[in-house]
Amino acid sequence: xxxxxxxxxxxxxxxxxxxxxxxxxxxxxxxxxxxxxxxxxxxxxxxxxxxxxxxxxxxxxxxxxxxxxxxxxxxxxxxxxxxxxxxxxxxxxxxxxxxxxxxxxxxxxxxxxxxxxxxxxxxxxxxxxxxxxxxxxxxxxxxxxxxxxxxxxxxxxxxxxxxxxxxxxxxxxxxxxxxxxxxxxxxxxxxxxxxxxxxxxxxxxxxxxxxxxxxxxxxxxxxxxxxxxxxxxxxxxxxxxxxxxxxxxxxxxxxxxxxxxxxxxxxxxxxxxxxxxxxxxxxxxxxxxxxxxxxxxxxxxxxxxxxxxxxxxxxxxxxxxxxxxxxxxxxxxxxxxxxxxxxxxxxxxxxxxxxxxxxxxxxxxxxxxxxxxxxxxxxxxxxxxxxxxxxxxxxxxxxxxxxxxxxxxxxxxxxxxxxxxxxxxxxxxxxxxxxxxxxxxxxxxxxxxxxxxxxxxxxxxxxxxxxxxxxxxxxxxxxxxxxxxxxxxxxxxxxxxxxxxxxxxxxxxxxxxxxxxx
Numbered sequence: 001x002x003x004x005x006x007x008x009x010x011x012x013x014x015x016x017x018x019x020x021x022x023x024x025x026x027x028x029x030x031x032x033x034x035x036x037x038x039x040x041x042x043x044x045x046x047x048x049x050x051x052x053x054x055x056x057x058x059x060x061x062x063x064x065x066x067x068x069x070x071x072x073x074x075x076x077x078x079x080x081x082x083x084x085x086x087x088x089x090x091x092x093x094x095x096x097x098x099x100x101x102x103x104x105x106x107x108x109x110x111x112x113x114x115x116x117x118x119x120x121x122x123x124x125x126x127x128x129x130x131x132x133x134x135x136x137x138x139x140x141x142x143x144x145x146x147x148x149x150x151x152x153x154x155x156x157x158x159x160x161x162x163x164x165x166x167x168x169x170x171x172x173x174x175x176x177x178x179x180x181x182x183x184x185x186x187x188x189x190x191x192x193x194x195x196x197x198x199x200x201x202x203x204x205x206x207x208x209x210x211x212x213x214x215x216x217x218x219x220x221x222x223x224x225x226x227x228x229x230x231x232x233x234x235x236x237x238x239x240x241x242x243x244x245x246x247x248x249x250x251x252x253x254x255x256x257x258x259x260x261x262x263x264x265x266x267x268x269x270x271x272x273x274x275x276x277x278x279x280x281x282x283x284x285x286x287x288x289x290x291x292x293x294x295x296x297x298x299x300x301x302x303x304x305x306x307x308x309x310x311x312x313x314x315x316x317x318x319x320x321x322x323x324x325x326x327x328x329x330x331x332x333x334x335x336x337x338x339x340x341x342x343x344x345x346x347x348x349x350x351x352x353x354x355x356x357x358x359x360x361x362x363x364x365x366x367x368x369x370x371x372x373x374x375x376x377x378x379x380x381x382x383x384x385x386x387x388x389x390x391x392x393x394x395x396x397x398x399x400x401x402x403x404x405x406x407x408x409x410x411x412x413x414x415x416x417x418x419x420x421x422x423x424x425x426x427x428x429x430x431x432x433x434x435x436x437x438x439x440x441x442x443x444x445x446x447x448x449x450x451x452x453x454x455x456x457x458x459x460x461x462x463x464x465x466x467x468x469x470x471x472x473x474x475x476x477x478x479x480x481x482x483x484x485x486x487x488x489x490x491x492x493x494x495x496x497x498x499x500x501x502x503x504x505x506x507x508x509x510x511x512x513x514x515x516x517x518x
Contacts (some may be wrong), residue, residue, distance in 0.1 A: 253490050
C-alpha cells in the first residue's frame with residue numbers, strides 16, 4: 001500500500017486546486033543473474049522528455065532544473081523473462097538529469113519512489129530540488145519499472161469501471177456486500193488478465209532488481225548507487241541479495257519490513273496509520289480552539305471520525321460533481337493525508353467539511369491515492385501495485401479467511417483495521433501464483449547501506465528499519481533514525497538527515513549505526 005513520492009506531489013496539487021475551488025565477490029550468485037551481453041551493450045538514445053503519459057498520471061513535461069539543465073528521457077530494452085534472457089524483450093522508460101560537475105561525477109544515482117507502481121518519470125522531477133546537492137556528483141536517474149506508467153504497463157479496467165470499483169464498500173457488513181466485493185475482485189483480476197496477461201507473471205520485484213543491474217551496466221557504472229523510498233527499499237534489498245558485489249552507495253528510506261508477509265505487513269500498517277492518526281489528533285488537541293474538529297481529547301476526536309465513517313457507511317454524501325463520498329473513499333482519503341504532516345491541514349479541513357455534508361476534499365484525497373486526475377483519468381499505479389504485490393507474495397486469503405482475522409485488525413486500529421483486514425483478500429482471485437512468503441534481502445559482503453526509519457511513519461512502520469538492518473546482515477545495514485512524522489525522511493527537509501545522507505553519498509562518510517536525527 002505504500003504510495004510513491006510522485007503521488008505525494010500530486011496530492012498537494014489536487015488539494016490546492018480544490019481548496020481554491022568494499023565487498024566479497026559472491027560471483028556465482030551475481031553471474032547467474034547477468035543479462036545477455038548484447039542488451040548490456042545497448043546504447044540509449046536520450047531526447048527531451050515529453051509530458052507524462054496518462055498511465056503516469058498526465059501533466060506537463062518536466063521543467064528545467066536550476067541553472068537551466070534539461071531533463072532527458074530514453075527507453076531501455078530488458079528481457080521479458082530472465083529465465084529466457086535471449087527471448088522477447090520489453091521497454092523500460094528512463095529519465096535523467098546530468099551531474100552539474102562531470103569532472104567530479106561519481107556515477108548515476110538511480111531512484112525508486114515506491115508504490116509498488118509509482119512512476120519514477122514523474123517522481124524524480126517532482127522532488128529534484130531536494131537532490132541538487134547530490135547532483136553535484138551524480139547523474140540523477142529514475143525509471144518506470146516493468147508494469148508501470150510509460151514502460152510496458154499493466155491495465156485492468158476502464159476509467160468508468162474504476163470509478164464504480166472504488167465507490168464499492170471494501171468493508172462489507174453482510175453477506176450481500178461480501179458477494180458484491182468478491183464479484184468486483186473477480187472482475188478486476190479478469191480485466192488485468194485480459195488486458196495484460198502476458199506481463200502479469202513477469203512484473204515481480206526479482207525481475208525489477210535484475211532490470212536495475214542491467215540499467216547499471218547500460219549506464220556505464222561499476223556499482224549501483226541507489227536511493228530507494230518505501231517499496232523501493234524492498235527492491236533495493238532484493239537487489240543487494242542478488243548482486244551483493246555490485247552495491248555501491250545506497251539509501252533505504254521509509255523501510256519495508258523484509259520479514260513481514262502479507263498479514264503481518266497489513267497489521268503493521270494498520271498500527272502505523274493508527275499511530276499517525278493519534279499524532280494528528282494530539283496536534284489538534286494541542287492547538288485548542290484553532291482546531292475545527294469536535295472534541296478536547298484524542299479519544300473524542302477519533303470517536304468523531306469513527307462516527308463520521310459509520311454515517312457514510314449508511315449514507316454517502318455529495319463529493320465532486322455527480323460522485324459521492326463513501327465510507328471506503330473517506331477512509332482512503334484520511335489515510336492518504338497521513339502520509340505527510342504537511343497534509344494534516346487538509347485532513348482537518350476535509351473532516352470538518354464532510355461533517356457538514358461536503359465530501360469534496362476527502363474525495364480528492366482518495367482520488368490522489370487511487371491515481372485519478374481531475375478529468376477522470378486514472379494512472380496505472382493501483383493496477384501495477386496489485387500486479388506486483390500479487391506476483392511477489394504467495395498468500396491467497398479468501399474473503400472468509402480475511403473475515404476471520406478482523407478482530408486482530410480491529411484491535412490494531414479502530415479506524416483502519418477493518419479496511420485493511422478485508423484487503424487481505426485482494427489477491428484471492430489473481431490469475432498467476434505468487435513467489436515468496438517474504439523477500440530474501442541477506443547480502444553478505446555488500447558495501448554499507450544506510451537504512452533510514454522515521455518513528456511516526458504510518459505506511460512503513462519504524463520497526464521495519466531495524467528488521468532490514470538485521471536481515472541485510474552484519475556490517476551491511478547502517479541504521480539511521482529520524483524522530484518525526486511522515487512517510488520518508490530525506491525529502492522532509494530535516495537538516496540532520498540530509499547532511500548525514502549527503503556526506504555518505506558525496507564523501508563516502510558512513511555514520512555510526514544508531515545515529516538519531518531530531
